Amino acid sequence: MLAAPSASLRSVHDLRVPGPRKEYVPDVRAPYWTRLFPLLAALACVTRLPSFRWPLWNPDEGYLAVQARMLADGGALYETVVDRKPPLVPWLYEGAFALCGDASLLPLKVLAVTAQLLTAVLLVSLARRRWGDRAGRTAGVLYLLVSIGLNPEDAQAATFEIFMLPCTAAAMWCADRRRWGAAGAAVACAFLAKQTGGAVLLPVAWLLWQGGAPRRDVLRLAAGLCGPVIAAAVVTNPAGFLFWTVTGSGAYASFTGSELHVLGRGLGNAAILAAACAGIVPPVVRVLRIARTGSADLWLWLASAVAAVLLGFHFFGHYYLQLMPPLALLGAAALQILPGERTVRAVGVSAGACALFLAWGLLAPRPELAHAARLAGVVQARTDPGDRVLLWGMHPETYWLADRAPASRYLTAGLLTNYSGGRNGPRVGERYGVAGAWQVFREELRDRPPALIVDDSRGKPYAPHRVPSLHRILADGYRPLLTVEGAVFYVRPGAPGA
Numbered sequence: 087m088l089a090a091p092s093a094s095l096r097s098v099h100d101l102r103v104p105g106p107r108k109e110y111v112p113d114v115r116a117p118y119w120t121r122l123f124p125l126l127a128a129l130a131c132v133t134r135l136p137s138f139r140w141p142l143w144n145p146d147e148g149y150l151a152v153q154a155r156m157l158a159d160g161g162a163l164y165e166t167v168v169d170r171k172p173p174l175v176p177w178l179y180e181g182a183f184a185l186c187g188d189a190s191l192l193p194l195k196v197l198a199v200t201a202q203l204l205t206a207v208l209l210v211s212l213a214r215r216r217w218g219d220r221a222g223r224t225a226g227v228l229y230l231l232v233s234i235g236l237n238p239e240d241a242q243a244a245t246f247e248i249f250m251l252p253c254t255a256a257a258m259w260c261a262d263r264r265r266w267g268a269a270g271a272a273v274a275c276a277f278l279a280k281q282t283g284g285a286v287l288l289p290v291a292w293l294l295w296q297g298g299a300p301r302r303d304v305l306r307l308a309a310g311l312c313g314p315v316i317a318a319a320v321v322t323n324p325a326g327f328l329f330w331t332v333t334g335s336g337a338y339a340s341f342t343g344s345e346l347h348v349l350g351r352g353l354g355n356a357a358i359l360a361a362a363c364a365g366i367v368p369p370v371v372r373v374l375r376i377a378r379t380g381s382a383d384l385w386l387w388l389a390s391a392v393a394a395v396l397l398g399f400h401f402f403g404h405y406y407l408q409l410m411p412p413l414a415l416l417g418a419a420a421l422q423i424l425p426g427e428r429t430v431r432a433v434g435v436s437a438g439a440c441a442l443f444l445a446w447g448l449l450a451p452r453p454e455l456a457h458a459a460r461l462a463g464v465v466q467a468r469t470d471p472g473d474r475v476l477l478w479g480m481h482p483e484t485y486w487l488a489d490r491a492p493a494s495r496y497l498t499a500g501l502l503t504n505y506s507g508g509r510n511g512p513r514v515g516e517r518y519g520v521a522g523a524w525q526v527f528r529e530e531l532r533d534r535p536p537a538l539i540v541d542d543s544r545g546k547p548y549a550p551h552r553v554p555s556l557h558r559i560l561a562d563g564y565r566p567l568l569t570v571e572g573a574v575f576y577v578r579p580g581a582p583g584a
Contacts (some may be wrong), residue, residue, distance in 0.1 A: 118566035120209065122223055128229040130203040130333055133440065136234075136242045136447025137195045140455060141487070143243035145402075145498070147191060148458075148483020150245065152497055155188055155486070161495075164326030168495050172331050173318055174278040177247050189422040190206065190245060201252050206230050208255035209411055213418045216381075221422040224429055229414035233407075233434040235362020238447035240403030247272035247407040250279035254286040255411050256389060266303045270310025278318055281331060282394035282408065288313070289386040296383075334520055352401030359406050362443060365435030366417035369428055375445060381419050388412040400506065431445040454481065457571055461540060462487035464570050468577070469537050476531070478556065479542030479573070482506070492537035494527055496520075502527060503548040514547040516555055524555055531559055535578065539564055545570040 142148055153167050157180045158262065170174070177313040182193040214222025234241040253276035259268035276283030294303060319327040339357040360367065391408040395401065421429045424446050458481045465475055465488040474493040477484050482497040500506045504518035516524060543549040550556045563575035 090181070117151060118219060118222075119212075122226065126206050126210070126226050126230065129227065130199050130206065132236045133201045133230055133444065134195070134202065134242065136238055136444065137198060137244065138192070139448060141451055142191055142240045142455070142483055143452075144245070144274070144404075145481050145483055146245040147194075147243050148481065148486050149497055150176055150179045151183075151188070151191060151486040152482050152492060154183045156492070156495075158183060158305055159491070160186070162324045163209050166495050168326075168330055168501070169497075170330055170335050170501075171246060172278040172281060173322055173327075174275065174459050175249055175280075179333065180190060194244040201248050202230065202233055204252040204254045205233075206253065206371060208259045209414055209418075212255075212259055213415055214263065217419065217422040220426075220429070221418045224433070225414050225418035225419055227433060228417050228436055228475045229391065229410060231433070232362045232366065232414065234443045234447065235410075235439060236358055236403045236406060236443075238443070238450055240355075241407070241443070242447055243404065245404065246280040249277050249406050250283040251407065251411060253279055254283055255406070256385075257286045257290050258383070258411075261293040261383075264297060264303070266294065266306040267310040270307040271310075271314055272310075274311050274314035278314060278465065282397060283407075285390035285394040286387065286479050288390040289383040292383050292386050302348045307335040348399055348401060355401055355403045355406055358403070360491055362416075363413055363436075364439055365432040366413055366438075369420040369424055369432055370416050381416070384412055384415050384419065388416065455483070457481075457573075458484045459487055461542065461570060461573055464568075465490055465538060465540065468567075468575065473537035474534060474537045475540065476536040477540045477542060478548075478550065479544075480546075481542065484540075484542075493534065494530045496523060496527055499543065499548045505546065505555060528555060528559075535563060537578070539576040540573055541576065542573040556574070 137143065142151070149169060152167065153161075153163075153176045156167045157163065157176065162178065163173055167176075178197070178279065181195060186193040189306050206229050210226035211223040213225035230423040231327060253272050255274035257269050257276060259274055260266075273284060273287045273290060276286055284445070290307070294307060388409065391412060393403045394408050417432065421432055461477075461481075462484050465477075465484065469488075469490060471489070473490060473492045475485070475488070476493040477497075478499050480498050481501060482492075485492050485497065496502050502523055503514055503516060505514045539561075541550055550560055560576055563577055563578055567575045567577045569575070
């Protein structure tokens with residue numbers, strides 16, 4: 087129950103949280119950034135400490151690492167190197183590997199810290215321009231405190247969403263300043279990091295409409311948006327770009343047969359995020375009940391992020407990262423019209439929740455990573471450096487850990503069977519794979535048979551006995567050699583060590 091308003095809040099019903107048109111003019115003499123930036127940088131480093139504990143955090147990092155190696159070896163994106171993602175983050179991995187070597191993800195982990203810091207700085211600038219110095223500090227600090235408020239596998243990995251977030255924040259920052267060409271380019275970069283990043287176009291378009299939407303500004307936004315996307319399509323493969331990033335994921339987006347599993351995951355991740363945002367939600371709800379808000383663009387940003395989480399019906403934890411920037415800004419908007427002690431309380435609660443998630447990330451075991459590392463050790467022992475191998479499972483990081491090239495462009499069984507995230511319904515199997523993938527896959531294995539095939543399905547719905555084409559490949563050309571933690575290793579008869 088909401089307590090009766092205090093004297094300081096008796097007239098809050100008449101208050102309106104300032105919208106984007108009212109600009110705060112900071113005192114340029116005050117050492118605002120010289121004091122705040124070191125604090126934000128320290129928070130960004132501390133909250134990302136768990137990311138440095140393990141070589142990698144989830145299969146997405148492994149997938150990107152393997153893709154980067156394939157690209158460095160002459161592979162072509164959306165032709166011989168494929169995934170259902172836009173090209174920006176694979177290129178980022180490829181560039182980091184070219185500069186620093188491909189044996190460690192440390193450069194990407196550092197870049198992830200930088201991405202979170204940049205996002206926080208942009209949020210500070212947005213909030214400060216609208217509501218003043220205190221609101222700016224509050225927005226930046228709250229964002230970094232809640233930024234790790236998910237399962238560490240989702241929050242600490244240096245993958246698509248982490249590098250998408252500064253692009254979405256930059257799009258709002260540019261739109262707030264009526265820099266429409268730059269805003270469009272930032273939306274494009276968000277989309278090219280991950281498709282759902284393009285959802286930030288909704289609040290950007292709202293701000294454009296609020297400004298009267300003169301034709302020249304509409305054209306600038308459209309040019310900024312379309313230019314980078316078209317360039318990325320041309321540089322890669324226009325048809326392949328369109329297929330892999332937009333039109334080729336129809337079966338993946340369905341959750342038929344896995345409704346309860348997917349719903350449970352969605353509610354669980356929402357509950358985890360709510361716990362992380364325990365310091366932000368109460369003041370936002372309190373102000374909404376007793377005051378009007380003029381920050382429609384922030385609510386549209388949050389709504390578009392919610393829609394992005396819902397899109398695809400998978401509800402993976404890392405999808406929820408997109409909600410955090412608008413939540414932090416809404417928290418700052420609410421707190422700046424409440425008494426100062428409410429800000430202290432909100433930051434304190436957020437810091438306590440952050441400490442719990444930090445401990446989770448530092449102390450939690452990683453059994454699947456340990457399993458992948460053990461398989462990688464066996465693969466290294468049973469093959470030569472130039473051999474190609476096929477890992478039939480959902481852990482492409484094993485290729486990277488073993489330092490062996492994949493025998494196929496399809497790095498997981500998910501692309502060939504539509505298995506993903508525990509999907510165990512009827513829409514898993516050979517017929518539900520990516521269109522045309524099985525013909526290409528059979529040709530790859532026929533032209534360059536892998537020296538070793540590892541069946542790491544471990545009873546999952548994509549086990550070889552449920553996939554006729556793979557079952558025939560194993561029966562006709564391979565024999566089981568050994569089993570490691572449920573994973574079966576197959577070799578060709580007569581091969582060295584067979």
